[in-house]
Amino acid sequence: MKFNMAQFDWQIRPEFNRDASKSISDNNETTFSSTFLRLCSIRGITSTEELIEKTNQKPQLYHDPFLLFEMDKTIERIQKAIEEFEPILIYGDYDADGITSTLIMYETLETIGANVHYYLPNRLTDGYGPNKARWSELVDELDIRLIITVDNGVAGFEAVDAMNDIGVDCIITDHHELQSELPNAFSIIHPKHPSGQYPFPELSGAGVALKVVSALLGEVPTEAVELAAIGTVADMVSLTDENRTIVLSGLTLIKDSMRVGLQLLLQNEKVNLDNLTSETIGFIIGPRLNAVGRLGDPTPGLELLKTLDISEAESLLEIVNEKNRERKSITENITREIENRMAQYESIPNIIIEADKDWPAGVLGIAASRLVKKYQRPAIVFQYIEEKKQYKGSSRSVSKINIFEELVKQNEYLTHFGGHSQAAGLTIDEENWEDFKQSIHKSFEHYTELLNEPEPIVIDMPLSVNEMTIDFINEVNLLGPFGTDNPKPQFMVKDAHINTIRFIGADKNHVKLALKQTNSQAELQAIGFGKAEQAEGLENGSVVSVVGELDINEWNGNRLPQLMLKDMGVNGSQWLDYRSSKIHKDLLSIDKALYVFSHQPIADYMTKQLNGAPVVLYENVSEVNLAQYNNLIVMEPPIQLQQLKEIVNAQAWSKVYLGSFVQESKYMAGIPTREEFINLYKYVFAKQEFTYKTEFESITKSLNLHPVKLKGMFLMFLEAEFVTIKNGRLEFNKDATNNKIDLPHLKTFIQYESEYKSEALLNYQPLDAIKDYFEGN
Numbered sequence: 001m002k003f004n005m006a007q008f009d010w011q012i013r014p015e016f017n018r019d020a021s022k023s024i025s026d027n028n029e030t031t032f033s034s035t036f037l038r039l040c041s042i043r044g045i046t047s048t049e050e051l052i053e054k055t056n057q058k059p060q061l062y063h064d065p066f067l068l069f070e071m072d073k074t075i076e077r078i079q080k081a082i083e084e085f086e087p088i089l090i091y092g093d094y095d096a097d098g099i100t101s102t103l104i105m106y107e108t109l110e111t112i113g114a115n116v117h118y119y120l121p122n123r124l125t126d127g128y129g130p131n132k133a134r135w136s137e138l139v140d141e142l143d144i145r146l147i148i149t150v151d152n153g154v155a156g157f158e159a160v161d162a163m164n165d166i167g168v169d170c171i172i173t174d175h176h177e178l179q180s181e182l183p184n185a186f187s188i189i190h191p192k193h194p195s196g197q198y199p200f201p202e203l204s205g206a207g208v209a210l211k212v213v214s215a216l217l218g219e220v221p222t223e224a225v226e227l228a229a230i231g232t233v234a235d236m237v238s239l240t241d242e243n244r245t246i247v248l249s250g251l252t253l254i255k256d257s258m259r260v261g262l263q264l265l266l267q268n269e270k271v272n273l274d275n276l277t278s279e280t281i282g283f284i285i286g287p288r289l290n291a292v293g294r295l296g297d298p299t300p301g302l303e304l305l306k307t308l309d310i311s312e313a314e315s316l317l318e319i320v321n322e323k324n325r326e327r328k329s330i331t332e333n334i335t336r337e338i339e340n341r342m343a344q345y346e347s348i349p350n351i352i353i354e355a356d357k358d359w360p361a362g363v364l365g366i367a368a369s370r371l372v373k374k375y376q377r378p379a380i381v382f383q384y385i386e387e388k389k390q391y392k393g394s395s396r397s398v399s400k401i402n403i404f405e406e407l408v409k410q411n412e413y414l415t416h417f418g419g420h421s422q423a424a425g426l427t428i429d430e431e432n433w434e435d436f437k438q439s440i441h442k443s444f445e446h447y448t449e450l451l452n453e454p455e456p457i458v459i460d461m462p463l464s465v466n467e468m469t470i471d472f473i474n475e476v477n478l479l480g481p482f483g484t485d486n487p488k489p490q491f492m493v494k495d496a497h498i499n500t501i502r503f504i505g506a507d508k509n510h511v512k513l514a515l516k517q518t519n520s521q522a523e524l525q526a527i528g529f530g531k532a533e534q535a536e537g538l539e540n541g542s543v544v545s546v547v548g549e550l551d552i553n554e555w556n557g558n559r560l561p562q563l564m565l566k567d568m569g570v571n572g573s574q575w576l577d578y579r580s581s582k583i584h585k586d587l588l589s590i591d592k593a594l595y596v597f598s599h600q601p602i603a604d605y606m607t608k609q610l611n612g613a614p615v616v617l618y619e620n621v622s623e624v625n626l627a628q629y630n631n632l633i634v635m636e637p638p639i640q641l642q643q644l645k646e647i648v649n650a651q652a653w654s655k656v657y658l659g660s661f662v663q664e665s666k667y668m669a670g671i672p673t674r675e676e677f678i679n680l681y682k683y684v685f686a687k688q689e690f691t692y693k694t695e696f697e698s699i700t701k702s703l704n705l706h707p708v709k710l711k712g713m714f715l716m717f718l719e720a721e722f723v724t725i726k727n728g729r730l731e732f733n734k735d736a737t738n739n740k741i742d743l744p745h746l747k748t749f750i751q752y753e754s755e756y757k758s759e760a761l762l763n764y765q766p767l768d769a770i771k772d773y774f775e776g777n
Contacts, residue, residue, distance in 0.1 A: 003545055003569020004654055005534065007376075008457035010492065010547060010567070013042050035467050036475040039489060042460055043479070055478035058252075059245045065215035068208075069196030070187040074171050075215050077146065077186060082114045086145040089138055090118040091130065092302075093151040093205065094293030096234035096286045099302045100227040101150035101173075101209035107306070108213040108221060117142050120298045123362050130156030139168055149173060151205025151231075154190065155418075157183045173208045175237070177420070202238035202485075206231025207246060226253040226262075227305065233278045234286030238485040247481045251276050261304035261313040268317065272554070278481035291324040294362030327363055334359050334367040334381065339374070348375050350444040350451055351406075353437055355382035355391055365394035365423065372396045377451050378403050378444075380426070389430040390415065397422050398455055401447065410440050457567055459547055460489040465496065465517050465524045468561045473550045490566060494545045499523060501540060503532050511535040511565075515546065525553060528565030535568065537576035537655075541768050545569050572775040573632075573653040577767050583635070583661050588613075590657060593631040596621065596647065598639055598755075602663065606635065618643040630654040636661055637758040639751060641773075644758075648774045658770065660762040666752060667759040669706035672713050677743055679703050680713055684723060684732050692730045715748045 003010065032040075032051075045051050053059075065071055081088050088109060092102030102118050109116040119138055121127065126134050129152045138144060146169050149156070153172035160170045160183040169186040182188055189208055192201045203211070210228040214220045229250020232243050239247060255273045257263055262285070266273065269284050289301040300323075304316040338354045352371050359367075364381040371379035378401055382393035397403035402421040407414065413436035416427040428436050468491070482488035496515035504510045511534075513526040526546055528535065538544060546568045553562035578584040588609055595615045597603035607615050616624050618638045632653045637660050638644045648656065680703060687695075692714075700707050714730075717723045720741040724731050743749055761770060 004572060004652070005537075005574040006567050006569030007454060007534065008547075008567045009454045010459055010569075011456045012459045012492070013461065032475055033472060035463070035472055039460060039476065040479075043489075055475075057248055057478060059248060061242050061245045062214070062220055063199050063242055065211040067196070067198050068189050068191065068211060068215075069193040069198070071189060071212070071215050074187045074189055074212065077169060077171060078109070078114075078148070078212075078216060081146045082109070082112060085115045087142050088114055088116045088146045088148060089142065089144045090116060091135070091147055091149045091152070092118065092120045093128070094121055094123045094298040095151075096289035096293075096301070097205045097231040098151040099289050099293070099298055099305070100231035100234075101204075101206040103302055103305055104206060104209040104213060104224045104227050105148060105150050105173075108216065108224060112217075117144070118302070120293070120302060122297050123293055124296055124360075129153065130159030132159040132162045135159050135163060139163070139166070144168060146171065150209045151175070153185070154178055154182060154188065157181075160185050173205070173212055175203050175205050175208050177418075200241045200243075202241070202243060204228070204232040204235040204237045204243070206235075207237070207243060210246065222253065223258075226250045226257055226259070229254070230281050230285055230289070233281040233481070233483060234289065236484050239278065239481050239483040240485050244481065244486075247278055247281075247483075251278070251280075251481070259305055260310050261307055261316060264310075264313050264317050265304070265320075268321070275552075275554075277477075278483050282483065287327075288320050288324045291327040292320055294327055295323055295330075295360060327366075330360060331363045331366045331370070334363065335370045338367070338371060338381070342375070348377065349441060350377060350447045351440060352377060352379040353382075353440070354379075355384050355393070357384040357386055359383045361392045361394070365396065365425075368394050368396040372398060376455055378406075382428075384430075391428045391430065391433055393426050393428070395419070395424045395426065398451075400450060400453075400455070406440070406443060409443055410436055413439065457547060458487075458490060459492045462492045462494055464520065465493060465515060465522045466520055468493075468522075468524055468550060468563070470552060470559055470561060473552055473561060476550060488549045490547055491550060491563070492545065492547045493517070493524065493563070495543055495571070496524070496546065498538060498540055498542045498544060501535065501538055501542075503535075505532075508532055513544075513546075513565075515544075515563075524563055525560055526563040526565050528568070531565055531568070537574055537767070539577075539767060541766065543570065543768070545571070572771065573648065574655045575767050575771045576655055576657045578657055578659045579763060580659075580661075583609075583659060587633055587635070587657055587659050590631050590633060592629055593633050593657070594624065594626065594629040595633045595635050596638075596644075598636040599663075602636060602661075618647070621647055626650050631657065633657045633659060634762070635659050637755070637762045639758065640754050641758050641761065644762075645774050656771075658762065658767070660759075662759055662763060664708045664711075665759060665763075666708055666712070666756040667763065669708035669712075671753055671756055672709055672716075672743075672749075676703070676705060676709075677713065680705070680710075680717070681722065684717070684730070687732070689729060689731045691728060692725065693728060712748070712752045716743055716746050716752075719746050719748045 040051055045054055090102050090105045092098040099120065102120060106116055106118045121131060130149065147163060148171045150173050152174055154174045154176055163170050164184060171187050172183065172185045173189040175191060178190065178192055189212060191198045191203045191208065206228040210224055213224055225246060229247045232246050237243060255276055265285065271280055271284060292298045292301040300316050300319045304313060304320055307313050307316065341354060342348055352375060361383045364383060368379040368381045376398060378395065378397040380393050380395040382391040384391050395403050404419050404421050404424050407417060407424055407426060413428055413432040414426050415429050419425055476489055493515060496517050499514040499516050502512045504512050509530055509532045511528045511531045515524045515526055526548065546563060546565055548563040548565045551562045551564050553560050578587050593613060595610060595613055597615065597617055600617060603615050603617060632647065634656065683699065683703060700710050720743065721733055722736040724733055761773060
C-alpha cells in the first residue's frame with residue numbers, strides 16, 4: 001500500500017483467522033477484547049493455550065544448561081580451578097553484551113571463592129576477540145592457568161593455540177556465528193554447537209554466561225538474571241523462548257536492583273520504574289554501556305554495574321554519560337559531514353561509501369545506520385588508519401539487499417571481513433581501496449530500480465481511533481518484551497483529519513498531531529520524532545494516514561493513548577503551500593520537478609533563475625514526457641483550471657508545490673460590470689481619440705477602475721472593434737454605434753473571467769479545498 005509523502009511501502013499482514021479468534025473469545029478463560037484477539041490471530045496465535053503462554057508476563061522457561069555441548073567438562077574444569085585456587089581470567093568484549101556476560105561470570109566465580117580476574121578488551125588497541133599478545137601479557141602478569149571467554153572466542157584460533165603451547169586451558173563461551181572449523185580449546189559452550197542439542201540457539205553472550213553459572217551453582221542466580229536481560233536486549237537477539245523469560249524476569253529484578261550504579265542511571269534519566277520495558281534497556285541502558293566501549297576502554301561500564309559504593313557510582317556514571325554524549329556528538333558530526341558530501345553529488349550513489357581518518361571506528365556502524373535510514377540505501381563508513389595504511393569500516397543495509405553477500409563478491413580486496421545480511425565489518429588495505437570502491441559501485445549498478453522503491457514497513461492491522469484505548473494498549477504490552485523476532489505491533493489509522501499540528505523541539509524537527517476520524521468524537525495524539533520535514537505542507541484540516549506504535553502518554557496524572565509515528569502519507573499528491581506576493585526562493589531548487597507557467601515572458605525570465613530546470617507553458621505540456629518528473633511546481637495559475645487539472649491527474653505526482661505567483665491580479669481587480677462597460681464606452685465616445693499611455697492613469701481615477709480591469713476592458717473593446725490603436729493613439733470606431741456586441745461572450749472576456757476564477761481558487765482558498773478540487777472524484 002503506497003501513499004504519497006510516505007517513506008515506506010505499507011504492507012498489511014494477511015487477514016486474521018476469524019475462526020481462531022472467535023474460538024478464543026468464546027473460551028471463558030480469557031477476557032481479552034475482540035480487537036486484541038484479532039491482533040493475536042494475525043500474529044499466529046490460534047489457541048487459548050498459546051494465548052495464555054504468549055501473554056504470560058512471568059514465564060519460567062529455563063532449559064537445562066547441561067544440554068549445551070561440553071557443559072559437564074566445562075563445569076568440572078572450573079570447579080577444579082576453584083578448588084586449587086588457580087588464577088582464572090574472564091576475557092570479555094567491549095559492548096553491553098560483553099560487559100554484562102563478563103560481570104555475570106566474574107561475580108559468580110568470586111562469590112564461590114574463585115581466584116578470578118577479568119579483562120575487557122579496548123576496541124582501539126586490542127580489537128575484537130582473543131588477542132594473543134594481550135593474553136600473553138595477562139598470563140605472565142597474573143599467572144593465569146585458565147581463560148574463560150564470554151561473548152567471543154569462536155574465531156580465536158591463534159590465541160588459543162598460543163595458550164595451549166604454554167599449558168593454559170581455554171574455555172570458550174560464545175554465541176556468534178560458527179565457522180566450519182573451531183579453535184582447539186579445552187571446551188566450547190555455544191548454543192549452536194554442531195555437536196550439541198540445545199533447544200534454543202538464540203542466546204546472547206550474557207545468556208550463555210548465565211547458563212554456565214546456572215550449571216555451576218545448580219540454580220539460576222537471581223542477581224545474574226538482570227545482567228543477562230540487559231545483554232540480551234542490547235545485543236538484539238531473538239526475544240522469544242528462553243530469552244523472553246530472561247528479559248521479563250530481568251526487568252522485574254531491575255525495578256528493585258541492588259546495583260547502585262544501575263539505580264542511579266535510571267534515576268538520572270527519570271525512568272518510571274513502574275513502566276520499565278525492553279525499550280528502557282534498548283534506548284537508555286544499552287547505548288550508555290556501548291558508548292564507553294565504542295570510544296576506548298569499556299571497563300567503567302562494567303564497574304558502574306559492579307560497584308556497591310554510591311560515591312564511586314556517581315563518578316562512574318559521569319564518565320559513562322560523558323562518553324555517551326561524546327559518542328552522540330561524534331556520530332552527528334560524521335553523519336552531517338557525509339550528508340554535506342552527498343549534497344555535492346549529482347545523484348546519490350546506489351551504495352554510499354565514505355571515509356576519513358578522523359572518524360573513530362567504534363561509531364561508524366551508528367553513522368552508517370543513520371545514512372541508510374535517510375537515503376534508503378546501503379552505506380559503508382570507514383576510518384582511514386594512517387599508521388597501518390588501512391581502511392576499517394562498518395556497513396549497514398536496507399532489508400532488500402544482503403550486504404554480506406555483496407561484500408563476499410569483493411573478497412579479493414578485503415583484508416578482514418565478517419557480518420550478516422544487514423550489517424558487516426571489513427578492513428581494506430590502502431592499495432586495494434580504489435579498486436574496491438570501483439568494483440562495488442559497479443556491482444550495485446543493477447540495484448537502481450530496486451532502490452527507487454521504498455522500504456517495506458509491516459503493519460499488523462488497521463485500527464480506528466476509537467479502538468486505540470488504554471485498555472487495548474495494556475493488552476498489547478502483554479505480548480512483550482518487544483524486539484528481535486517479536487517486533488512491537490505497528491498499527492495504521494487511515495484518513496484521519498488533523499485537528500491540530502505543532503512542530504516541537506529546539507530545532508522544530510519533531511511534529512505533534514491531534515487526529516480525529518469522521519463520525520467519531522475520539523481524538524488521538526501522535527508524535528513523530530524527526531518527522532517535521534516529512535510533515536511539511538500539512539496543516540489543520542489536512543487528511544492524513546499514519547502508521548506507528550501505540551504507547552501511553554502520562555502527564556500531570558493523565559494517561560492518554562499516543563501513537564509513536566513511524567510513517568505518514570496522504571492519498572493522492574502532497575500539496576505544499578508556497579503562495580506569496582513574491583516567488584519563494586525554495587521553489588527554485590526542487591529535484592525532479594516540472595515548472596509550469598501561463599505567460600511566456602515570466603517563463604523566460606524565470607528560466608534564468610532555475611539553472612536549467614525544465615520550464616513549460618500550460619498550453620505546451622502535451623509535448624512533455626511527464627513520467628520523468630516526480631514533482632509539479634505551479635509557478636502561475638493557469639488561464640483555465642482544466643489545464644492544471646489535466647496535468648495533476650496525468651500521473652501520480654509525489655508533491656505539488658503551489659507557488660501560484662500573479663503579476664497582475666484579476667481577482668483583486670474584479671470582473672467588469674455592465675455599468676462599468678457603459679461608463680468606459682461613454683468616455684471613449686466623448687474623447688474620440690487620445691494617447692493610451694498618457695491618459696491611462698487619469699481614466700482609472702475618473703472612472704474608479706482598477707488598472708488591471710481597465711487594461712482588460714480595453715482589450716475587450718479592441719476585440720469588439722469599438723476602438724482601434726494606431727501609433728500609440730486610441731481612436732473610437734465611428735461605426736461602433738451600429739454594432740451590437742454581447743461583451744461577456746468575447747474571447748477576451750471569457751479568458752479574463754477564467755483567469756479570475758483560477759486565481760480565486762489557487763490563491764485564496766485553503767490548501768485542502770484546492771487539493772480536493774483537483775484530485776477529488
